Amino acid sequence: MDYPEKELVRKSKCGDIKSFEELIKLYERKIFNIALSMTRNYDDAGDIAQEVCIKIFKHIGMFKEDSSFSTWVYRITSNTCIDAVRKKKKALSLTVVTGNGDEEVQIPIEDSSNLPEKVFEQNEHMNAIKKCIMELAPEYRIIIILRDINGYSYDEISRILSINMGTVKSRLNRARNLLKDRLEGTF
Amino acid sequence: MECAQVQELLSEYLDEMLGSSLKEEVEKHLAACDKCKKEYNLLKNIINQCNNICDEDLPDGFHEKLCSAISKEAESRKSERFGWVRKYYKAVAALVVIALSLGYIINSGVLGFNNKKSTSSIRNAATDSSPNMHSGLSTSKNPGSVASKSEAGAGANDISTTKNIISINLNSDEYKKYGSSITAIIKSYGGYAINEEPAIYMISAGEMDTVAGKLKQKLGSGNITVSSVESQISQFENNSGTKPDTKSLDTKKYELDVLNNNKGYIVIEMNITN
Numbered sequence: 067m068d069y070p071e072k073e074l075v076r077k078s079k080c081g082d083i084k085s086f087e088e089l090i091k092l093y094e095r096k097i098f099n100i101a102l103s104m105t106r107n108y109d110d111a112g113d114i115a116q117e118v119c120i121k122i123f124k125h126i127g128m129f130k131e132d133s134s135f136s137t138w139v140y141r142i143t144s145n146t147c148i149d150a151v152r153k154k155k156k157a158l159s160l161t162v163v164t165g166n167g168d169e170e171v172q173i174p175i176e177d178s179s180n181l182p183e184k185v186f187e188q189n190e191h192m193n194a195i196k197k198c199i200m201e202l203a204p205e206y207r208i209i210i211i212l213r214d215i216n217g218y219s220y221d222e223i224s225r226i227l228s229i230n231m232g233t234v235k236s237r238l239n240r241a242r243n244l245l246k247d248r249l250e251g252t253f
Numbered sequence: 254m255e256c257a258q259v260q261e262l263l264s265e266y267l268d269e270m271l272g273s274s275l276k277e278e279v280e281k282h283l284a285a286c287d288k289c290k291k292e293y294n295l296l297k298n299i300i301n302q303c304n305n306i307c308d309e310d311l312p313d314g315f316h317e318k319l320c321s322a323i324s325k326e327a328e329s330r331k332s333e334r335f336g337w338v339r340k341y342y343k344a345v346a347a348l349v350v351i352a353l354s355l356g357y358i359i360n361s362g363v364l365g366f367n368n369k370k371s372t373s374s375i376r377n378a379a380t381d382s383s384p385n386m387h388s389g390l391s392t393s394k395n396p397g398s399v400a401s402k403s404e405a406g407a408g409a410n411d412i413s414t415t416k417n418i419i420s421i422n423l424n425s426d427e428y429k430k431y432g433s434s435i436t437a438i439i440k441s442y443g444g445y446a447i448n449e450e451p452a453i454y455m456i457s458a459g460e461m462d463t464v465a466g467k468l469k470q471k472l473g474s475g476n477i478t479v480s481s482v483e484s485q486i487s488q489f490e491n492n493s494g495t496k497p498d499t500k501s502l503d504t505k506k507y508e509l510d511v512l513n514n515n516k517g518y519i520v521i522e523m524n525i526t527n
Contacts, residue, residue, distance in 0.1 A: 083327055087320050094316065099308040112312045119319050120326060121447075128448045128507055145445030152443060195302050213268075214303035220270060228436055228446060239264040246295050 075135050078126050086126065090119050093136070096216070097143050103211045104147040106200050110154070118146045140226045144212070148204045198248045206241035213238055254282045259289050263296050330510070345490065417458070417512055418485070419465050419521045420478045428525045431472060438467050439521060447511065451504060452523040455511065461519050482509045482520070 071092060077085035097118050102111035121142050129138055199210055212218045212226060220234050229237070259282045265271050266279050283290050421435060436446075442464050444456035456464060461479070469477045482505055489502045508520045 081327075083323060086323065087316075090319065091316065094319065095308060095311050098311050098315070102309060103306070108312060112315065115311075115315070116319055116322060120322055123323050123326060124330075125447050125511070128453075141446060145440075148440075149443050149445065191302055192306065195299065196306070199303075210303065214300050215306045217304070220268070228440075230433060235265055235270065238268075239261065242264050242296055242299065245299055246292075249299060250295065 071135065072131070075126070075129070075131060078123075079129065079131070081127075086123055090122065093122075093139050094119060097139070100140070100143050100208075100211055100216070101147050101150075103196075103199065103215055104151055104204070104207055105154075106196060110150065114147055114150050117150075118143050121146065134225070137222065137225045140212070140218075141228065144208050144226055148208060151204045151207070194249060195245070198245050201248065202241060202244055206237065206244060209234070209237050210241050210245065214242075254278050256282075256286060256289050259283070259286070260292055263289075263293050267293075267297055267300060344487075348491070414481050414484055416461065416479050416481055417519045418480055418482045418508065419461065419468065419519065420480065421468060421472070421521065421523045422476050422478070422526070423472070423523065424526050427472070427476070428523075432523075434471055435468065435523065438471065439464065442467075444521065447520075448507075451525075453504075453508065453511075454521040455515065455518050456521060458517050458519045464521070482512060 071089065074085045074089040074092075078089050094115060098111055098115040101114040101118070102108065105111050105114065118139075122139060125142075129135065199207055202210065208227070209223065212223050213220075218226065220231060220238075223229075223238075224231050224234050227234075259279055262271060262275065262279055266276060269276075271279065283293055423431065439445075439454050439456060442456060442460040444454045444460070444464070446452060446454050465477060465479050486502065486505045486509065489505060504522075508522065511520060512518065
């Protein structure tokens with residue numbers, strides 16, 4: 067039997083695993099795609115999406131039913147993605163100690179699993195945009211993904227990212243202008 | 254309107270977030286300025302391209318793999334939960350026996366202590382909310398105090414005092430003033446929210462000292478305590494003087510579950526009073 071989402075949330079909170087499996091089906095594709103947009107790596111996105119869904123399962127007991135479930139889901143998704151991107155950036159840097167031993171330099175290492183040929187794109191412009199989105203800092207990347215790729219309203223973004231409206235506007239403005247500067251001449 | 258001003262507003266203009274008078278001014282400027290019109294078209298083009306990015310399909314077997322992981326998680330939670338209940342029932346049973354014995358000793362006047370003084374020292378020891386509560390219990394020599402319980406009770410010795418929670422205590426005015434800065438500090442160290450009310454975050458244990466230091470700098474040391482969830486639960490359960498705060502106790506038990514399931518993490522809890 068198909069239950070409406072609210073009922074699935076209520077049953078999941080009570081520990082009904084089957085209801086949770088039905089509930090997470092409504093979100094897992096979007097969660098995966100947000101992770102894919104953040105990482106441009108299928109394996110990483112799959113792992114992150116699994117991690118997010120399990121976190122939702124673990125913490126659904128404390129979710130307040132009078133607030134928005136989707137906002138809560140995408141908050142966990144955004145935070146987990148940002149965390150993963152920062153950890154990977156750190157892990158992919160090589161720390162080199164100079165000759166006299168008192169200076170360390172971080173050298174970023176190219177992640178070969180993100181080579182463009184691994185992601186098939188018919189549209190050159192689309193490929194260029196995705197590449198430029200990947201070059202943004204995580205907090206700019208996620209806001210482009212939420213607003214311009216997924217179409218969430220400023221209000222929803224404010225609640226998902228737990229930032230005020232002014233920050234949504236300024237961060238989105240900055241992110242779009244960074245994209246525009248990198249893409250100028252491509253279009 | 255100057256070009257720089259208009260270009261700052263183009264993003265909101267494209268999202269129809271400007272008020273009518275600002276919108277009119279931007280439109281008037283765009284009609285007359287080729288440079289800003291070009292910037293507008295570039296931005297619009299980029300946003301349209303982003304709008305056209307479609308969702309990809311899930312990897313093969315994603316949902317099945319997830320269901321398997323959820324089953325394993327549910328099983329391990331069940332056995333941990335029962336283990337927790339077993340551990341705390343031992344402690345509670347030991348405390349009941351000791352309390353009955355103490356009650357007899359106090360009422361019989363065998364040791365020469367009066368009722369009122371002994372009862373208030375039990376209540377005061379139980380409600381001490383400092384992070385050193387547990388060590389305070391173990392060093393007190395007053396036979397009427399909770400220290401006797403921790404020395405005699407095997408269950409009390411099981412309580413971990415490893416610091417794993419940062420408690421931020423604010424009144425509503427302080428929260429209005431500092432709330433977003435606190436969230437920003439936590440997020441800047443990789444922390445993320447797992448609950449809205451009360452606000453609970455998770456962060457890597459390695460960041461605990463740094464984040465606690467930053468929060469104390471921002472809010473003052475008086476508003477921040479670093480302690481262990483286990484000792485906080487013990488405090489709630491031993492507080493015989495007032496009606497048990499079941500909501501707070503449930504929150505503490507949830508936090509303990511979270512910590513048991515996520516080794517290497519601590520929780521940050523924001524408590525807001527009126």
